[in-house]
Amino acid sequence: xxxxPYALFKKDFSSELRTRYAINSLAMFIIxxxxxxxxxxxxxxxxxxxxxxxxxxVIFFTAMSGLARAFVSExxxxxxxxxxxxxxxxxxxxxxxxxxxxxxxxxxxxxAILYSALFERFVVQNFALFLLTFILGNIGLAVxxxxxxxxxxxxxxxxxxxxxxxxxxLLPLILTCVQLTLFSFDGTSFxxxxxxxxxxxxxxxxxxxxxxxxxDFIWKD
Amino acid sequence: xxxxxxxxxxxxxxxxxxxxxxxxxxxxxxKGIFGISGPNGSGKSTLVKIVAGLIxxxxxxxxxxxxSGEIIPEKLHNHIGFVSPxxxxxxxxxxxxxxxxxxxxxxxxxxxxxxxxxxxxxLLENRKDxxxxxxxxxMKQRLKFVFALMHSADVLIFDEPTSNLDEDGKKxxxxxxxxEGQNRIVIIASNESKDLELCNEVLLLEKFK
Amino acid sequence: MIWKIFLFIxxxxxxxxxxxxxxxxxxxxxxxxxxxxxxxxxxxIIFFHVPxxxxxxxxxxxxTVFSFRYLKTKNLDEDAKAYSAAQLGMIFCILATVTGAVWxxxxxxxxxxxxxxxxxIFAILLIYGALFALRSSIESxxxxxxxxxxxxxxxxxxxxxxxFIMPRIMKGLHPGSADDSNAGPVVDFQMNSSMQLxxxxxxxxxxxxxxxxxxxxxxSIIIRDKINKQLISPNSSGQGG
Numbered sequence: 011x012x013x014x015p016y017a018l019f020k021k022d023f024s025s026e027l028r029t030r031y032a033i034n035s036l037a038m039f040i041i042x043x044x045x046x047x048x049x050x051x052x053x054x055x056x057x058x059x060x061x062x063x064x065x066x067x068v069i070f071f072t073a074m075s076g077l078a079r080a081f082v083s084e085x086x087x088x089x090x091x092x093x094x095x096x097x098x099x100x101x102x103x104x105x106x107x108x109x110x111x112x113x114x115x116x117x118x119x120x121x122a123i124l125y126s127a128l129f130e131r132f133v134v135q136n137f138a139l140f141l142l143t144f145i146l147g148n149i150g151l152a153v154x155x156x157x158x159x160x161x162x163x164x165x166x167x168x169x170x171x172x173x174x175x176x177x178x179x180l181l182p183l184i185l186t187c188v189q190l191t192l193f194s195f196d197g198t199s200f201x202x203x204x205x206x207x208x209x210x211x212x213x214x215x216x217x218x219x220x221x222x223x224x225x226d227f228i229w230k231d
Numbered sequence: 232x233x234x235x236x237x238x239x240x241x242x243x244x245x246x247x248x249x250x251x252x253x254x255x256x257x258x259x260x261x262k263g264i265f266g267i268s269g270p271n272g273s274g275k276s277t278l279v280k281i282v283a284g285l286i287x288x289x290x291x292x293x294x295x296x297x298x299s300g301e302i303i304p305e306k307l308h309n310h311i312g313f314v315s316p317x318x319x320x321x322x323x324x325x326x327x328x329x330x331x332x333x334x335x336x337x338x339x340x341x342x343x344x345x346x347x348x349x350x351x352x353x354l355l356e357n358r359k360d361x362x363x364x365x366x367x368x369x370m371k372q373r374l375k376f377v378f379a380l381m382h383s384a385d386v387l388i389f390d391e392p393t394s395n396l397d398e399d400g401k402k403x404x405x406x407x408x409x410x411e412g413q414n415r416i417v418i419i420a421s422n423e424s425k426d427l428e429l430c431n432e433v434l435l436l437e438k439f440k
Numbered sequence: 441m442i443w444k445i446f447l448f449i450x451x452x453x454x455x456x457x458x459x460x461x462x463x464x465x466x467x468x469x470x471x472x473x474x475x476x477x478x479x480x481x482x483x484x485i486i487f488f489h490v491p492x493x494x495x496x497x498x499x500x501x502x503x504t505v506f507s508f509r510y511l512k513t514k515n516l517d518e519d520a521k522a523y524s525a526a527q528l529g530m531i532f533c534i535l536a537t538v539t540g541a542v543w544x545x546x547x548x549x550x551x552x553x554x555x556x557x558x559x560x561i562f563a564i565l566l567i568y569g570a571l572f573a574l575r576s577s578i579e580s581x582x583x584x585x586x587x588x589x590x591x592x593x594x595x596x597x598x599x600x601x602x603x604f605i606m607p608r609i610m611k612g613l614h615p616g617s618a619d620d621s622n623a624g625p626v627v628d629f630q631m632n633s634s635m636q637l638x639x640x641x642x643x644x645x646x647x648x649x650x651x652x653x654x655x656x657x658x659x660s661i662i663i664r665d666k667i668n669k670q671l672i673s674p675n676s677s678g679q680g681g
Contacts, residue, residue: 018336096308
């Protein structure tokens with residue numbers, strides 16, 4: 011069941027290892043984005059709310075930088091047809107989703123580490139809540155970004171279109187995750203944050219279902 | 232022998248509001264070499280893609296059947312071998328790696344001897360570990376044939392099979408087509424008379440406007 | 441033709457009544473509106489702001505429904521209907537945002553305060569903007585219709601989240617949100633009967649206007665498309681509607 015999507019993921023991963031395209035540019039992007047923010051705030055200490063918000067801002071733009079590649083690279087090289095000949099649509103989506111999930115977790119781990127090192131107010135009191143938010147938020151981010159990537163891969167002006175289409179779709183997720191991140195800074199208990207956690211879980215489930223159902227239409231010409 | 236059949240019922244295709252062809256009916260069973268021909272722009276490649284399950288028809292039906300019944304579009308890809316000029320393989324991998332990856336994603340076993348056999352038939356065996364990036368267009372075309380043949384498809388679909396090939400390459404292709412045509416359905420879309428000479432039956436697309 | 445005149449009269453009446461009828465402490469004449477605490481004079485905007493917001497939602501729903509039908513039938517006429525609804529939805533969304541901001545200035549002191557409902561309507565504006573950006577970047581009409589249909593449906597799926605999370609997460613100034621004890625004039629029916637009358641007339645009038653504009657919109661898209669393809673000639677396009 012998972013073997014075929016996994017094989018597709020391995021193909022993308024091996025390809026990435028050979029060309030090292032995504033890793034290099036994404037790593038640089040993260041460094042540049044965080045540097046821009048640090049330079050802009052100078053010696054000021056920004057408060058918790060701002061820190062939490064900016065955390066997810068960098069996550070969003072890094073995702074926009076790197077997650078479209080899964081589909082755009084196939085479309086640009088003309089290998090979409092090749093994939094259609096060897097895999098069913100759900101296999102293709104699953105494989106690309108696995109790739110983007112792993113990419114998102116790696117990127118965001120780096121971002122989280124850098125933030126806790128460089129921003130004074132990035133102090134997590136309820137670590138379990140933060141971890142839960144991190145995991146669930148990353149899943150939602152990966153799913154939504156992957157399906158939108160599939161859409162823009164078939165359109166023109168892909169680079170600029172990707173954030174434009176993704177932002178409204180990701181907005182509920184980002185707002186709730188920012189809220190949850192702030193809760194984890196404050197030490198809010200899990201019980202009090204239940205509603206927001208339920209929202210993120212609901213978002214993940216609904217986005218996943220909708221994506222699988224709609225992907226067939228995008229994929230097949 | 233294969234109990235496989237490919238048939239269409241009143242197949243029509245529109246791009247937007249523009250009609251490409253309509254009411255195409257054919258029924259090809261078991262084995263043989265079948266041709267699709269027509270002037271440029273008559274919808275040859277479109278029809279071929281519909282038969283291969285790559286795009287959907289606007290109306291009518293495209294049916295693939297084997298002894299277990301009708302095959303749904305999601306499962307069609309393992310029954311089909313496809314070659315066309317616009318098919319692209321992964322240039323950052325070698326020929327051998329490409330084929331292995333395809334077998335894995337397909338979820339079928341990779342039969343090394345079989346693949347080697349076809350690579351030899353198509354004169355590629357000593358370049359099998361070189362990156363596809365280094366291949367000439369003729370070599371890439373031949374590699375596509377290996378890709379199409381290696382998983383024992385029930386239907387072989389070749390769109391412009393002899394493009395990019397020199398005389399030797401063409402000879403190999405004709406041999407393969409003749410051989411395979413005795414065991415399974417082979418569909419050729421072409422305007423070359425030498426290609427169409429191999430066919431038992433030819434569908435002329437100009438008639439279906 | 442008759443009903444267009446009727447519609448014109450209806451909307452003219454609503455506009456005049458909505459703006460001109462005075463708001464007094466104790467309404468005695470049939471044309472006087474009561475004082476609603478918290479809203480006062482600004483209550484009149486309810487005749488225009490609520491219908492435009494309501495129609496934004498209707499347009500969004502219709503756009504999604506016809507997108508779904510396009511995905512099922514692949515008939516470009518359905519795409520024209522969805523697109524026409526989206527265009528109108530965008531217009532009404534801008535109107536709702538602007539009338540809302542004007543009201544906010546008078547009632548709360550500033551045009552924009554990221555109140556949950558304001559954020560939601562802004563999010564819908566972003567969705568429409570994204571949809572139009574997507575459409576203009578695709579040449580092939582089949583692809584354009586399919587991809588915008590898929591995007592519409594994905595957007596539709598995220599909209600309920602705004603309705604649920606916003607009021608929870610953000611305390612709002614908007615009448616009818618978590619903080620406000622007034623729960624909104626419509627819900628509580630603090631409007632007297634003449635106000636209610638004007639309100640519902642406005643709602644009905646604008647709704648009819650919307651459906652008329654939508655119909656003209658999608659039909660003209662289809663006809664223009666067919667003329668461009670020379671499927672029909674410009675002289676024989678039939679009676680206008």
